[in-house]
Amino acid sequence: MTVGETSKSSTLKRKPIPIKGPVVKKFKVQTASLDGLPWKSITRPQDTGLDGDDGILELEEVEDVEVVYEETTGGKVVKFNVHERPEHQASHTSEGNEEHGQQTEITDASPESTVFTSKFAFDAKTLLPKWCSYGLHGHLLQTLQNRAFTSPTPIQAKALPIAMSGRDIVGVAETGSGKTLAYGLPILHHILSHPRPPRTKRRLQALILAPTRELALQVSDHLNAFSRSLEVPLKEESDEVDLSSTKNAKGKQKAQNVTSRKNTDHTAASGSPPLVSIAAIVGGMSSQKQRRILNRGVDILVATPGRLWDILEEDDGLTQQIKTTKFLVLDEADRMVEAGHFAEMDNILRLTTRQSREDEIEPEFSPPESSENSSKSPQDTMQTFVFSATLSKDLQRNLKRKSRPKSFKKGKNTPASTLDDLLLRLDFRDTDPEVIDISPEGGVVSSLQESKIECLSTDKDVYLYYFLLRYPGRSLVFLSSIDGIRRLMPLMELLDIKAFPLHSQLEQRQRLKNLDRFKVTPNGVLLATDIAARGLDIPAVDHVIHYQIPRSADVFVHRNGRTARAMRKGFSLLMCAPDERRLVKALLSNVGRQEGDIPEMSVELTLMDKLKTRILLARQIDSQQHKIKKENHERNWIKETADAMEIALDSDFLSGSEDESQPSKFKRKKRNVKTASLKAELNQLLSQPLIARGVSTRYITSGYRPIAHDMVAGDYHETMLGLKKTEAGNDVVAAKKPSKKKREQEEPGEWNGFGS
Ligand SMILES: Nc1ncnc2c1ncn2[C@@H]1O[C@H](COP(=O)(O)OP(=O)(O)OP(=O)(O)O)[C@@H](O)[C@H]1O
Numbered sequence: 001m002t003v004g005e006t007s008k009s010s011t012l013k014r015k016p017i018p019i020k021g022p023v024v025k026k027f028k029v030q031t032a033s034l035d036g037l038p039w040k041s042i043t044r045p046q047d048t049g050l051d052g053d054d055g056i057l058e059l060e061e062v063e064d065v066e067v068v069y070e071e072t073t074g075g076k077v078v079k080f081n082v083h084e085r086p087e088h089q090a091s092h093t094s095e096g097n098e099e100h101g102q103q104t105e106i107t108d109a110s111p112e113s114t115v116f117t118s119k120f121a122f123d124a125k126t127l128l129p130k131w132c133s134y135g136l137h138g139h140l141l142q143t144l145q146n147r148a149f150t151s152p153t154p155i156q157a158k159a160l161p162i163a164m165s166g167r168d169i170v171g172v173a174e175t176g177s178g179k180t181l182a183y184g185l186p187i188l189h190h191i192l193s194h195p196r197p198p199r200t201k202r203r204l205q206a207l208i209l210a211p212t213r214e215l216a217l218q219v220s221d222h223l224n225a226f227s228r229s230l231e232v233p234l235k236e237e238s239d240e241v242d243l244s245s246t247k248n249a250k251g252k253q254k255a256q257n258v259t260s261r262k263n264t265d266h267t268a269a270s271g272s273p274p275l276v277s278i279a280a281i282v283g284g285m286s287s288q289k290q291r292r293i294l295n296r297g298v299d300i301l302v303a304t305p306g307r308l309w310d311i312l313e314e315d316d317g318l319t320q321q322i323k324t325t326k327f328l329v330l331d332e333a334d335r336m337v338e339a340g341h342f343a344e345m346d347n348i349l350r351l352t353t354r355q356s357r358e359d360e361i362e363p364e365f366s367p368p369e370s371s372e373n374s375s376k377s378p379q380d381t382m383q384t385f386v387f388s389a390t391l392s393k394d395l396q397r398n399l400k401r402k403s404r405p406k407s408f409k410k411g412k413n414t415p416a417s418t419l420d421d422l423l424l425r426l427d428f429r430d431t432d433p434e435v436i437d438i439s440p441e442g443g444v445v446s447s448l449q450e451s452k453i454e455c456l457s458t459d460k461d462v463y464l465y466y467f468l469l470r471y472p473g474r475s476l477v478f479l480s481s482i483d484g485i486r487r488l489m490p491l492m493e494l495l496d497i498k499a500f501p502l503h504s505q506l507e508q509r510q511r512l513k514n515l516d517r518f519k520v521t522p523n524g525v526l527l528a529t530d531i532a533a534r535g536l537d538i539p540a541v542d543h544v545i546h547y548q549i550p551r552s553a554d555v556f557v558h559r560n561g562r563t564a565r566a567m568r569k570g571f572s573l574l575m576c577a578p579d580e581r582r583l584v585k586a587l588l589s590n591v592g593r594q595e596g597d598i599p600e601m602s603v604e605l606t607l608m609d610k611l612k613t614r615i616l617l618a619r620q621i622d623s624q625q626h627k628i629k630k631e632n633h634e635r636n637w638i639k640e641t642a643d644a645m646e647i648a649l650d651s652d653f654l655s656g657s658e659d660e661s662q663p664s665k666f667k668r669k670k671r672n673v674k675t676a677s678l679k680a681e682l683n684q685l686l687s688q689p690l691i692a693r694g695v696s697t698r699y700i701t702s703g704y705r706p707i708a709h710d711m712v713a714g715d716y717h718e719t720m721l722g723l724k725k726t727e728a729g730n731d732v733v734a735a736k737k738p739s740k741k742k743r744e745q746e747e748p749g750e751w752n753g754f755g756s
């Protein structure tokens with residue numbers, strides 16, 4: 001039975017279970033409450049991150065449960081009869097793996113904690129020489145090899161030795177540089193190297209805080225992908241993985257049910273409890289499910305502060321576990337404050353503070369009282385990792401300072417709601433936390449090519465359309481306002497551009513769905529607000545376009561960070577209107593850069609008039625459609641209201657022929673005809689190629705732009721005849737810094753835009 005399914009009959013038949021061998025033992029039957037059922041998660045594809053379930057964040061199912069309705073004097077009562085299976089079948093039921101922290105019941109009931117070793121002879125020294133020196137657990141090495149992560153990224157190379165030696169880290173590195181694994185691998189290593197005692201419940205080892213739901217889910221997916229592919233129960237240990245961590249594994253129980261698989265996700269068929277249980281606690285999940293997940297016990301909890309605090313207020317057990325967690329991670333720490341999580345973050349951080357320090361801080365928000373020993377100090381060995389792509393140098397210095405303010409009494413040194421105040425409350429156990437700042441100068445990733453187009457605000461649509469046609473690829477267009485996205489969406493649709501919106505007023509489910517669609521649509525366009533600016537690891541984003549100027553330098557850096565990830569090439573285009581130039585200047589100077597540092601994009605101006613015609617038509621159609629929709633909506637509303645009030649409407653209203661204030665049927669018809677003809681006109685234009693000036697379509701070898709050669713070579717542009725197929729980065733003109741006077745005299749060129 002899947003959550004949300006309803007039963008029509010009084011009894012649900014359980015799914016037949018394949019049983020090997022002729023003997024079928026009788027099931028024992030036990031009655032349980034809804035919460036007490038052996039729920040397990042439904043697997044979602046690991047490689048797709050947020051997708052695979054149509055945007056539903058969590059799905060659970062339960063097997064071997066009979067739903068029985070009993071007539072009682074108080075009415076019908078529902079009962080759940082759980083059929084206990086013989087031992088040898090239990091492994092089949094555990095096939096579902098944990099996703100976002102959900103694992104099967106047998107996880108905690110497993111007779112012994114299990115240590116898994118490599119089945120395949122894995123010569124780490126030869127196969128992964130660049131990872132060998134960190135002493136990572138053999139299974140992590142094997143997973144790294146499976147994923148073809150042959151060498152650590154610079155932040156990983158710097159952070160791993162420090163983290164593995166037990167020290168605290170403040171890590172700042174460019175976007176897309178692999179920060180998640182920089183803190184994730186040491187955590188996974190610790191958990192894998194310290195198997196829990198037999199027959200004990202998992203206890204929280206690491207708390208990772210992330211500012212947004214999407215980022216939290218992505219982090220848990222990322223780490224899950226690593227823990228999942230570890231779950232190959234194996235017969236033999238490999239002597240060739242010469243790592244200390246592997247030695248820990250010796251003598252421990254070897255897993256059963258060996259299945260030989262190559263470099264794939266093995267979880268589903270392993271039939272064994274997951275080695276590392278990772279839960280994501282974010283908004284959008286039912287609290288019942290969340291409690292169930294947490295009650296089963298998790299090793300790593302990835303959470304957004306708001307939702308986590310909601311749960312902590314009712315969950316003393318989890319509060320205690322957080323007090324003794326081994327790792328605390330703040331991912332995208334600076335965004336956490338921006339997102340307005342200060343109060344919750346502050347409360348959560350207090351739980352991880354040692355008692356001696358906690359006494360010095362007067363609580364502003366009372367943390368939940370624990371029924372257990374509330375005065376118990378947290379472990380002194382907790383490691384703290386703070387990571388971001390943007391943490392100011394001042395803050396880094398302050399974080400490292402040994403003499404961080406000890407007192408935050410109300411009225412005296414009261415902290416304001418700023419990142420500095422919040423982070424200064426972190427209780428690093430390390431007296432000298434290591435600051436690793438390898439963020440590039442000005443926040444610009446080396447594989448990123450930047451460019452700008454200066455144009456009037458009213459012309460941005462045309463330039464955007466030009467760019468999307470000229471440089472096919474996956475483009476992420478950032479706008480500062482949701483209204484802007486709502487205005488652009490219908491235009492994109494009419495112009496046959498596959499665009500998807502992403503903003504905070506969309507339901508979470510729709511947001512995830514649109515992200516998924518964007519990921520799988522070739523040449524797809526995502527029109528997004530800055531909720532997509534941070535942390536999202538969308539594969540292969542070719543272009544980031546700042547349609548509207550970001551509100552801060554940090555947002556600019558993070559927006560750009562959605563492309564050029566993991567050393568891939570990427571391109572960013574800044575669209576700057578005259579009245580935005582001051583903002584851009586200020587923004588760039590914040591990161592020590594100048595306006596002239598960003599080169600201009602060369603644009604084929606001869607095509608602009610044709611594109612402008614299409615845009616104008618699309619706008620007209622959109623406006624007509626909008627009017628029709630509005631009228632229909634109003635008419636329907638009046639009709640429905642009249643029906644509800646049982647009022648008979650005037651026949652004039654119904655026919656729409658007399659009342660001048662109501663558009664007549666005739667008028668409506670005329671509007672529909674006009675819209676249809678505009679659409680036909682636009683479609684006609686869209687079906688024709690755009691031909692650059694100087695191209696002869698009759699004699700392709702003549703004209704001052706002969707296209708025959710390009711056609712033979714196969715590098716001609718399919719929608720813009722006369723232009724070569726090329727990448728945006730190749731059309732950037734060298735940066736020039738004209739004097740102010742000269743700039744004022746400059747004319748925009750052949751095309752003067754809508755404003756002229
Ligand atoms: N050693 C590695 N080799 C190759 N790819 C890697 C390596 N480490 C991480 N990656 C990949 O690089 C991509 C970016 O990683 P990640 O999301 O951790 O970056 P990030 O630094 O956290 O970015 P942001 O600052 O934008 O959040 C991911 O797709 C990840 O799988």
